[in-house]
Each structure stands twice: as C-alpha cells, then as structure tokens.
Amino acid sequence: MRAITGLGNPGNEYADTRHNAGWMLLDLLRQRGRILERREKELVELEKLKLGPDAVWLMRPKTYMNGSGEGVLQACRSLQIEARDVLVAYDDIDLPLGQIRLRRAGGAGGHRGLESVIAELGTPQIPRLRIGVRGETRGRDTAGYVLAPFEAGEREAIEVAVARSADAVRMMLRRGIGAAMNTYNKKPEPPSPEGSDEE
Numbered sequence: 001m002r003a004i005t006g007l008g009n010p011g012n013e014y015a016d017t018r019h020n021a022g023w024m025l026l027d028l029l030r031q032r033g034r035i036l037e038r039r040e041k042e043l044v045e046l047e048k049l050k051l052g053p054d055a056v057w058l059m060r061p062k063t064y065m066n067g068s069g070e071g072v073l074q075a076c077r078s079l080q081i082e083a084r085d086v087l088v089a090y091d092d093i094d095l096p097l098g099q100i101r102l103r104r105a106g107g108a109g110g111h112r113g114l115e116s117v118i119a120e121l122g123t124p125q126i127p128r129l130r131i132g133v134r135g136e137t138r139g140r141d142t143a144g145y146v147l148a149p150f151e152a153g154e155r156e157a158i159e160v161a162v163a164r165s166a167d168a169v170r171m172m173l174r175r176g177i178g179a180a181m182n183t184y185n186k187k188p189e190p191p192s193p194e195g196s197d198e199e
Contacts, residue, residue: 001127001172002081004029005059007068007090007113018133019065019146021091022113024162025131025169026058032166041078044071054173057081068113069120076121083121087172088128089165090114093146095132098157098188100165102129102172102181127177129168131161164188 006022014020029049036055037048045060057079061071076086090113095101105125108115118124133146135154150158168184 001056001087001177002085003057003059003075003079004087004089004169005061005068005072005075005117007061007065007088007117009064010062014147016149017147018091018093018150021131021133021158021162022089023060024158025089025129025165026060028162028166029058029169039078041071041074044075046075046079051170051173054170056169056173059086065113065116067116069116069118072117073120083123083126086126087169088114088117088126089131090128091133091146092130093134093142095130095134097132097135097154098161099132100129100161100168101132101185102168102177103127104177104181129165131158131165133158160188 004026006026008014008020008023029051030047033049033051035047036050039046043061043063045062047058049056049058059072059075061068063071072086075081076083090111092101092111094109104127106128107124108118114128117126135151137151164184168180171180171183
C-alpha cells in the first residue's frame with residue numbers, strides 16, 4: 001500500500017456527517033503521524049505522511065463524494081501509483097456503527113463515491129476499508145441520513161471505529177492486508193460495564 005484516500009465532502013457543513021467518515025480517518029492519521037510533503041492539485045490535496053517507520057500518501061479529493069474518482073485519478077497519475085496500491089476508506093450504512101471491514105477488491109455496493117473511483121481507475125481491484133455508520137435511528141431517506149451529523153450518543157462509537165481503522169492501516173503497512181483483515185474484520189468487543197469487578 002502506497003496511498004490512502006478518504007472519501008467525503010469538502011466544507012465545514014459536512015465535516016461531522018456520516019458521509020465524511022473517510023476524511024475523519026485521514027484527520028486521525030495526520031494526528032498520529034508527521035507530514036513530510038504537501039502538494040495541492042486542482043482536484044485533490046496530497047500529503048506524504050510519516051507513520052512510524054512507514055511513509056504513505058494521503059489523498060483527499062476536492063470533487064465531492066459522487067465525483068471522488070476524478071480526484072483519486074489525478075492523484076494516482078501525479079504520484080504514479082497503481083489502483084491496487086491505494087486503500088479507499090469510506091462510510092458504509094450497511095455496516096452497524098462502530099464496525100469496520102477491509103476487502104481486497106469488489107463492487108461498489110451502491111456507494112456513489114466508490115462507484116466513481118472504480119469507474120475512473122477502470123478496475124474494481126482496489127483495496128477498501130468500510131467504516132460502519134448505521135445507527136439505531138436510520139430512516140428511509142438514505143441521502144439525508146448520510147449527510148446528517150452523528151447524534152450525540154453516537155460520537156464515542158464513531159471515534160472508536162475511526163481509531164480502529166487507523167490501527168488497521170498501520171497493520172496493513174507493516175504486515176499486509178491479509179493480516180489486517182484477520183484482525184480487524186471481527187466485531188469489536190463491547191466495553192465492560194462501569195462498576196464491573198473484572199480486573
């Protein structure tokens with residue numbers, strides 16, 4: 001893996017919405033690492049990140065969710081990176097809030113941002129990291145739901161999911177996607193209740 005792209009929408013009004021889970025991951029990785037280089041392109045922002053012993057490019061498309069592939073394509077061409085070396089991180093309303101799933105390749109599953117990336121790069125052979133954003137109150141208006149902010153009671157769950165996603169990225173860099181899938185595709189253990197006698 002040479003690069004990670006987080007899918008999302010630019011603008012403060014979208015910063016804390018479910019659709020921006022991929023950008024939340026990029027933000028946390030930046031906090032955990034050190035920026036070595038920045039490049040500003042017409043359709044994408046690029047940052048080379050030192051993450052422990054490893055270095056990886058962060059790609060943040062400016063093209064809004066449904067046009068994400070245009071920014072990713074520009075980044076891949078600029079950096080001379082193949083599709084199979086880019087991890088695409090994005091929100092998934094088919095996964096319960098707090099769960100994450102890594103896959104080596106596959107279809108878009110109805111996600112417009114990933115559809116755009118697959119179409120622009122010309123292959124479904126793109127590793128992806130799905131971040132579950134489906135809470136208990138999901139309604140029928142999918143578009144409105146993913147563009148809405150997380151509820152107050154959901155903040156801890158999404159923060160844990162994003163942190164687990166960042167840990168999965170580190171494992172991918174060190175040991176490959178297979179090891180990360182075996183470790184992080186499992187359901188997270190529920191926290192012990194307060195007042196538990198467990199040590």
